[in-house]
Each structure stands twice: as structure tokens, then as C-alpha cells.
Amino acid sequence: MSRSKKIGFLVSGLIMLAGLLAWGFQFKEGLVLTNMRNSYTWGLYVSGLAFFVGNAAGGLVLSSLIYLFGVKSLKPFAKLGALTAFANVTAAMFSILPDIGQPIRLYNMILHPQFRSPLVWDVLVLNLYAALSLIYLYILLLPDLKGPLKKIALKVDDPKAFSEKWARRLAPFSLVAAVGIHVITAWIFATQGARGWWNSAVLAPDFVAAAIASGTAVVFVVALLAYGLKEEFKEAYRTMAVIISVAYFVHIFFMYNDFLIHAWYGATEALETLSITFIDYAPAHAFEVLAPLVAVILLLNSKVRSSAGAMISSCLLLIAGIFTHRFLLMPGAFDKIPFTINPLGMQDTDWSLPIASGDYGSLVNTFVTEWHYFPSGVEMIIFSGVVAYACFLMILAVDRLPIVSEAKA
Amino acid sequence: MRRGMVIDLEKCIGCRSCVVACKQHNAQPAGNWWNRVFTPGSARHLTPPQKGEEYFLPVHCQHCQNAPCEKVCPVGATYRHTDGTILVDFERCIGCRYCMAACPYGVRQFNWEDPKKAMKKYGYQAGYSYGYPKDYRLDGRLVYTPVRPKGVVEKCNFCVHYLEKGLDPACVRACPGKARHVGDFDDPDSKVSKMIREKNGFTLLPEKGTRPNVYYLPPKRKEV
Numbered sequence: 138m139s140r141s142k143k144i145g146f147l148v149s150g151l152i153m154l155a156g157l158l159a160w161g162f163q164f165k166e167g168l169v170l171t172n173m174r175n176s177y178t179w180g181l182y183v184s185g186l187a188f189f190v191g192n193a194a195g196g197l198v199l200s201s202l203i204y205l206f207g208v209k210s211l212k213p214f215a216k217l218g219a220l221t222a223f224a225n226v227t228a229a230m231f232s233i234l235p236d237i238g239q240p241i242r243l244y245n246m247i248l249h250p251q252f253r254s255p256l257v258w259d260v261l262v263l264n265l266y267a268a269l270s271l272i273y274l275y276i277l278l279l280p281d282l283k284g285p286l287k288k289i290a291l292k293v294d295d296p297k298a299f300s301e302k303w304a305r306r307l308a309p310f311s312l313v314a315a316v317g318i319h320v321i322t323a324w325i326f327a328t329q330g331a332r333g334w335w336n337s338a339v340l341a342p343d344f345v346a347a348a349i350a351s352g353t354a355v356v357f358v359v360a361l362l363a364y365g366l367k368e369e370f371k372e373a374y375r376t377m378a379v380i381i382s383v384a385y386f387v388h389i390f391f392m393y394n395d396f397l398i399h400a401w402y403g404a405t406e407a408l409e410t411l412s413i414t415f416i417d418y419a420p421a422h423a424f425e426v427l428a429p430l431v432a433v434i435l436l437l438n439s440k441v442r443s444s445a446g447a448m449i450s451s452c453l454l455l456i457a458g459i460f461t462h463r464f465l466l467m468p469g470a471f472d473k474i475p476f477t478i479n480p481l482g483m484q485d486t487d488w489s490l491p492i493a494s495g496d497y498g499s500l501v502n503t504f505v506t507e508w509h510y511f512p513s514g515v516e517m518i519i520f521s522g523v524v525a526y527a528c529f530l531m532i533l534a535v536d537r538l539p540i541v542s543e544a545k546a
Numbered sequence: 547m548r549r550g551m552v553i554d555l556e557k558c559i560g561c562r563s564c565v566v567a568c569k570q571h572n573a574q575p576a577g578n579w580w581n582r583v584f585t586p587g588s589a590r591h592l593t594p595p596q597k598g599e600e601y602f603l604p605v606h607c608q609h610c611q612n613a614p615c616e617k618v619c620p621v622g623a624t625y626r627h628t629d630g631t632i633l634v635d636f637e638r639c640i641g642c643r644y645c646m647a648a649c650p651y652g653v654r655q656f657n658w659e660d661p662k663k664a665m666k667k668y669g670y671q672a673g674y675s676y677g678y679p680k681d682y683r684l685d686g687r688l689v690y691t692p693v694r695p696k697g698v699v700e701k702c703n704f705c706v707h708y709l710e711k712g713l714d715p716a717c718v719r720a721c722p723g724k725a726r727h728v729g730d731f732d733d734p735d736s737k738v739s740k741m742i743r744e745k746n747g748f749t750l751l752p753e754k755g756t757r758p759n760v761y762y763l764p765p766k767r768k769e770v
Contacts, residue, residue: 166659167657167658167659167660167696167697168641168656168658168659168697169658169659174658175646175652175654175655175656176652178643178646178647178656179643179647236642236643237640237641237642237697238639238640238641238642238643238656238657238696238697238698238699239639239640239641239695239697239698240640242621242638242639242640242641243640245621245623245638245640246620246621246640248621249621249622249638250620250621251619251620251621251622253617253618254617254618254619254620254644255618256618256620256642256644257620260620325644328618329614329618329647329648330614330650330754330755331614331647331648331649331650331754332647470647471647474652475650475651475652475751475754476605476650476651476652476750476751478586478750478751480586480587480595480599480601481586481601481764481765482599482601483586483587483595483599486587488586488587490582490584490586490603490605490651490652491582491584491591492652493577493578493579493582493655494577495577495578495655495656495658496577496658497576497577497664497667497668502591503577503579504579504582504591506591
């Protein structure tokens with residue numbers, strides 16, 4: 138095992154362990170350890186769900202481009218695509234787990250699923266996608282399962298042809314499932330009439346666009362780390378840069394299209410919602426738009442694409458921007474009390490009805506109309522643990538399975 | 547039978563007896579308030595707004611006919627009783643808080659920590675307890691318990707544990723202004739249906755399309 142892999146294992150393993158311990162502590166004490174309260178019920182963990190689901194799009198992009206649209210240059214990265222998809226879609230589920238107040242009761246999702254709930258749809262589609270990614274990865278690995286790995290290989294006459302045939306057959310299903318995870322995750326939010334910030338028809342298409350940008354960037358980074366900068370992959374890297382760019386611009390278009398419509402009509406409630414993102418969170422909003430823009434401009438430049446370090450930095454910048462976008466899913470929804478009325482007989486007055494904060498302290502109000510959320514230390518450690526899990530799993534898989542073998546051949 | 551409530555804002559004197567009765571009868575953990583009385587327009591909660599503009603607005607679960615909380619619950623812990631009341635099964639709730647994101651009225655509360663610890667944190671004297679002391683099950687489901695598990699959501703249940711004793715909800719019984727009335731909304735001849743018809747009953751946030759089972763009667767004049 139190489140030195141860098143060893144360091145990767147050690148660091149990600151330790152962070153994962155810290156996350157697990159923090160979750161244990163939170164399990165014992167309750168979600169009071171987070172900075173969420175009654176008026177701000179979802180935070181970093183749910184943003185994390187949306188973020189990781191988006192990152193899982195890489196598998197979809199690669200498998201459909203290779204097997205449905207015939208982009209052969211990406212073929213060496215197909216296995217990495219399936220691996221990042223599996224790592225991220227499971228990370229999405231691990232991210233939502235600590236958000237559950239009674240995790241032991243999760244069996245109720247199986248015993249009493251309530252099929253009107255978009256959350257039930259999401260759990261189903263995320264599990265389906267995780268299973269599909271794993272099957273996909275296995276099929277792609279089949280021709281290379283040799284030596285000690287031969288035990289787990291399916292006995293077929295011509296593994297290469299078998300793998301090719303089934304990868305092609307599965308591609309359309311993987312495409313549907315992959316689009317499904319983004320659309321259904323978006324529906325969790327978009328169906329909620331109580332939250333104007335989410336209740337938009339553009340949210341689901343926008344989730345797909347942002348996911349294609351960040352999911353491809355994740356594969357891009359992993360591919361660069363695994364294969365480095367080789368002449369034979371130049372075309373593949375260029376293709377991925379173009380996909381990321383197009384997806385980013387579509388995402389920006391969807392987002393601002395929605396903002397413009399609401400800002401133009403100028404309903405008080407909508408303006409108040411928009412002001413949260415544009416004024417209260419102005420630096421974060423600037424970052425979510427500009428960081429990926431800079432990344433895209435860099436990635437489209439062929440000079441930048443001649444340095445692995447520059448490409449990795451650009452992709453990480455883009456992923457950071459999309460993460461900020463996912464974080465901003467919450468303030469617009471929770472910094473404004475949905476229950477805002479025009480009190481009887483008062484002119485031009487919008488009045489928000491305070492919510493019991495659920496917190497007590499000498500400086501905390503019992504009833505609040507605003508709650509300034511920033512994740513607590515415990516939330517950040519648990520979230521970092523989930524990121525570390527995805528990294529650990531990917532390093533482990535690359536180390537133990539013939540995922541990057543083609544490059545050596 | 548569709549159980550509903552009418553709150554006559556003309557009769558509400560803003561004493562908040564209903565808030566206290568609700569809190570006590572339902573053994574609400576420290577920091578949880580199923581029922582609140584607002585002073586719309588005031589600069590700060592619980593203080594009067596400008597002179598001549600005062601009125602009081604009691605708010606608790608609206609027991610909506612199109613209830614987003616009921617529809618989002620992944621496990622059916624929030625469910626509708628045969629009389630239209632929305633209840634929470636304390637044994638089934640997984641604590642995902644989707645219902646809290648879905649409710650436009652902000653009436654749902656989460657048990658962020660063990661209620662016993664919260665009591666201590668709030669400075670209640672050791673051993674002090676309040677509220678209806680026994681568990682209450684409806685068709686086997688735990689819809690009331692005096693000691694809440696940590697990590698579950700709760701809200702107004704129209705005092706379902708008093709229903710079979712023929713008692714009205716605690717807030718209705720405790721109201722000194724006699725501003726609160728419960729009855730059958732399906733029956734056009736019931737007292738509550740008549741009040742809504744004759745006194746211009748209205749609902750809160752009608753634009754959200756939730757069709758609440760709680761109606762309000764507008765005050766004729768403000769408290770001065």
C-alpha cells in the first residue's frame with residue numbers, strides 16, 4: 138500500500154471514529170446538542186442528505202454517457218463512477234440518520250410505511266440506487282476478478298462480453314434511478330406549501346442540474362487521484378469539464394429564473410424570503426454562485442487542464458460551492474416564520490407569530506420569531522465523520538479491488 | 547362527526563388561562579407550549595400593540611382537513627382519528643421532524659432532550675409534576691403519555707384523553723371569557739356551525755389550503 142493511501146486511511150478512519158463517537162453522545166443526550174430548535178427544525182444533517190445525493194450523480198453521468206451516448210473516452214472511469222455513486226448515496230443515508238430523534242424506531246419505516254410521504258419514496262429510491270450502483274460496479278469488475286478475488290466472480294464463459302452486455306442493459310435503469318434520487322429528494326422539500334423557499338416547480342430540475350455538476354466533479358477528483366494526468370485521459374477530462382460547466386449554467390439559470398419571477402411580482406412574503414439569501418446570507422450566496430463559476434472558467438481552460446493539482450482544486454472549489462448551495466436550502470425556509478399574518482384592522486403590517494423555541498437560558502427567548510442557526514460542534518463532527526466514511530470506503534475499494542487496473546495494463 | 551373548535555375573539559380577554567390549563571393538563575415538558583395567545587401587531591411577544599389596536603389570537607393545532615403534517619409523516623405516527631382530530635402516536639414517532647417543517651402554523655414541538663433533564667434545567671423544584679397522570683391509548687395507540695420519550699414530536703390533541711369521559715378540552719373548560727366552543731362541524735345545525743355562519747367565522751392562513759377545523763369569530767371592536 139502506498140504512503141498516501143496509508144495516510145488517507147488513517148485520517149479518514151480517525152475522523153469517522155470521531156463522528157461515530159459524537160453520534161453516540163448525541164444519541165444519549167438528545168438532539169439538544171445540535172443548534173436546531175422548534176422554529177429551525179432541519180439543519181446540516183438534512184443539507185448533507187441533499188449534498189451527498191447530488192454527489193452520487195457521477196455514476197449516472199458516466200454510465201449513461203458511455204453506454205447510452207457512446208462517449209468511449211470515459212470508459213476507464215466507469216468503475217470509479219459506480220464506486221463514487223455507491224459511496225455518496227450511502228453517505229446520504231448516513232447523513233440523515235443522526236437527524237432522527239428515535240433511530241431505533243426506524244423499523245417503523247418497514248412495518249408502517251406511509252406511502253403519501255415523500256420521505257418514504259426517498260428511502261426507497263436511495264436504497265434502490267445504492268443496490269444498483271453496487272451491482273453495476275460488480276458487473277464492471279467481473280472481467281478483472283482474478284487471483285484471490287476469483288471466489289466472488291460469477292462463473293460465465295466470457296466475462297468480458299458478459300460485463301459489456303449487462304453494463305449496457307443496466308444503463309437505462311441506472312439513469313432512471315439516478316434522476317429519481319435527485320427528483321424525489323427535491324420533492325421532500327418542493328411539496329411543502331408551508332415553506333415558500335422550497336415550494337417551487339423548479340426545485341426538482343435544479344436538483345438534477347446541481348447534482349450533475351457536483352457528481353461529475355467528484356468522479357473527476359477521484360479519477361485524477363487514481364490515474365493522475367495521462368495523455369490518454371485528456372479527452373475524458375475535457376468531456377467532464379464540459380459536462381460540469383453546462384450543468385452549472387443550467388443550475389444558475391433555474392435558480393435565478395425562480396428568483397426573478399418572485400422578485401418581480403414583489404409579494405411581501407416572497408421578498409422577505411429572498412432577502413434572507415440575498416441580504417442575511419449575502420457572502421454565502423456570493424460564494425455558492427461565484428466559486429463554481431471560477432471553477433468552471435478554470436476547468437474550461439486547456440492550460441489549467443494540463444495540471445492535475447489545478448484541476449483537483451477547481452473541482453473542490455465547485456463542490457464547496459454546491460455544498461454552500463445545499464446549506465442555503467435551510468435558512469430561506471426556516472429564518473422566516475410561515476405563520477405571518479396581517480393583523481385585523483392594521484394597515485401594511487405583516488406580523489409573524491412567535492414559536493416556542495424549545496430552549497431555555499437566561500438569554501434565550503421562550504418564544505421566538507427568528508433563530509440564528511449555525512451547526513454545533515457535535516453536528517460538524519458527525520457530518521465530517523460522514524464525509525470521512527465516503528473517503529474511507531473509496532480508498533478501501535480502490536486499494537482492494539481491481540478498480541484502476543486498466544490504467545496499469 | 548367532525549370535531550371542530552370555534553374561538554370567539556370578541557370574548558377572548560387575553561388572560562392566557564387556556565395556555566396554562568393546556569400546559570398543565572397535558573403535562574407538557576419544560577419549554578413546550580401547545581397553545582399560545584398572541585397579541586398581533588405588538589413589537590414584542592406578550593406585550594400590547596399600539597393603543598386601540600389590541601386583540602388577542604389564541605393558536606394551537608388547527609386539526610386541518612388537508613393536513614400537511616399527516617401527509618408527510620413517513621410512518622403514520624401523525625394520523626387522523628375518526629372524528630377528524632390529528633393525533634400523534636408517541637410510540638411510533640421516529641423524530642424526523644418532517645411534520646414540523648410541513649406545518650405552516652408552527653404548533654409542533656420536539657422533545658430535544660429527556661423531559662426530566664429539561665425540568666431540572668428550567669429550575670423546577672425536584673419532584674414537582676403536573677398533568678393527567680396516566681397513559682391514554684386509543685385503539686391501542688399511545689396518543690397521550692405524561693412522560694414523553696426524548697426525540698418525539700408533540701402537539702395539541704384536542705384533549706383526546708378526556709373525550710370518553712365526556713369532557714371538553716382543558717382550554718375550553720378553563721376559559722373564563724367563555725370564548726371557546728367545541729362541536730360537530732359536519733352538522734349544519736350544531737351550535738358551532740351556526741356561530742361560524744352567523745358571525746363571519748374565518749380560518750387562519752386560508753391561502754395555504756389546509757382547511758382547518760378551528761374557526762375564529764372576528765372581534766367587533768378592539769380592547770381599549
